[in-house]
Amino acid sequence: MSDTPKTDHAYDGIEEFDNPLPGWWKWLFVASIVFSPFYWMFYHGGASGRSVEDLYNVALAENTRKQFEEIGELKPDEATLASYMNKGSWVKVGQAVFRANCVSCHGREGEGKVGPNLTDEAYKNVANLEDIAKVLINGAGNGAMPKWSNRLHPNEIVLVSAYVATLRGTNVDGGRPPEGRTIAPWPAAPAESDADAESDADPAGDNTDDGK
Ligand code: HEC
Structure with missing residues (x-):
C-alpha cells in the first residue's frame, strides 16, 4: 500500500492515496449515462403502448384471453353462476371487471351510489x-343501468x-338503504365434481380458492 502514489492533496497532514477507479467501471458509468436518454425516450417518451403500464395491460389482456380459451364461453345461467361464485380466483377476475366498470355508480365495494x-x-x-x-346484458331502469352486452366479453x-x-349480505357500512324486495337466498353451489369438470383453469395459478 505504501508504494501507491499519493495525490498532492494534504489537509491538516492527512494525505490521500491515488487509487483511480478501474477503467471498466468508468466505461460502464459513462455507457449507462449515454444509454439512459434513449431508454427514457423509448419507454417514457409518451409513445403509446411502450410504457411499463401499457405493456403490463397488454400482457394481462392476452393472459385473460388465454384463460377464456380454457374455460370456453360461459353461459349466464344459474348453474354456471353458482359454480363460479365459489371459484375464488375467477371471482377476482370478476372483481377486476367490477372495479374497472361499475364503481362509479355502485361504489368500490358495491355499497351503492347512483346505482343501488x-x-x-x-x-x-x-x-x-x-x-x-x-x-x-339488457340494462335496467330505462338505461339508468347501462347494458353491457356490447362492452364486455360474455365471460366477463x-x-x-x-x-x-358474492357481495350480497356483506352489508358494507355507509351504503345506500335497501331498495326493492328481499329475495330468497342464492342456490347452493353445484357439487364440486361438476365444477371441476367444467374448469381446471386457475387464473391466479396458485390453486387457492379463498372465496374473495
Ligand atoms: C351509469 C351508472 C351505472 C353503472 C356504470 C353501472 N350500474 Fe348497475 N345499476 C345502475 C342503476 C341506476 C341501477 C338501478 C336500475 C333500476 O332502478 O332499476 C342499477 C342496477 C344494477 C343491478 C340490479 C340491482 C337491483 O337491485 O336490481 C345490478 C346487479 C347492477 N346494476 C350491476 C352492475 C354491474 C356489475 C356494473 C358494471 C359492469 C354496473 N351495474 C354498472 C347504475 C349503474
Missing part, C-alpha cells in the same frame, strides 16, 4: 342468480355477475 346497494339482501330487478346477468359478464352475487 349490491351488498344488502334487497334487489329491484333481481329475483334469482340468473337475473343479475340479465340485468347486465358471467364473472362480474358471480362477483356481484
Whole structure:
C-alpha cells in the first residue's frame, strides 16, 4: 500500500492515496449515462403502448384471453353462476371487471351510489342468480343501468355477475338503504365434481380458492 502514489492533496497532514477507479467501471458509468436518454425516450417518451403500464395491460389482456380459451364461453345461467361464485380466483377476475366498470355508480365495494346497494339482501330487478346477468346484458331502469352486452366479453359478464352475487349480505357500512324486495337466498353451489369438470383453469395459478 505504501508504494501507491499519493495525490498532492494534504489537509491538516492527512494525505490521500491515488487509487483511480478501474477503467471498466468508468466505461460502464459513462455507457449507462449515454444509454439512459434513449431508454427514457423509448419507454417514457409518451409513445403509446411502450410504457411499463401499457405493456403490463397488454400482457394481462392476452393472459385473460388465454384463460377464456380454457374455460370456453360461459353461459349466464344459474348453474354456471353458482359454480363460479365459489371459484375464488375467477371471482377476482370478476372483481377486476367490477372495479374497472361499475364503481362509479355502485361504489368500490358495491355499497351503492347512483346505482343501488349490491351488498344488502334487497334487489329491484333481481329475483334469482340468473337475473343479475340479465340485468347486465339488457340494462335496467330505462338505461339508468347501462347494458353491457356490447362492452364486455360474455365471460366477463358471467364473472362480474358471480362477483356481484358474492357481495350480497356483506352489508358494507355507509351504503345506500335497501331498495326493492328481499329475495330468497342464492342456490347452493353445484357439487364440486361438476365444477371441476367444467374448469381446471386457475387464473391466479396458485390453486387457492379463498372465496374473495
Ligand atoms: C351509469 C351508472 C351505472 C353503472 C356504470 C353501472 N350500474 Fe348497475 N345499476 C345502475 C342503476 C341506476 C341501477 C338501478 C336500475 C333500476 O332502478 O332499476 C342499477 C342496477 C344494477 C343491478 C340490479 C340491482 C337491483 O337491485 O336490481 C345490478 C346487479 C347492477 N346494476 C350491476 C352492475 C354491474 C356489475 C356494473 C358494471 C359492469 C354496473 N351495474 C354498472 C347504475 C349503474
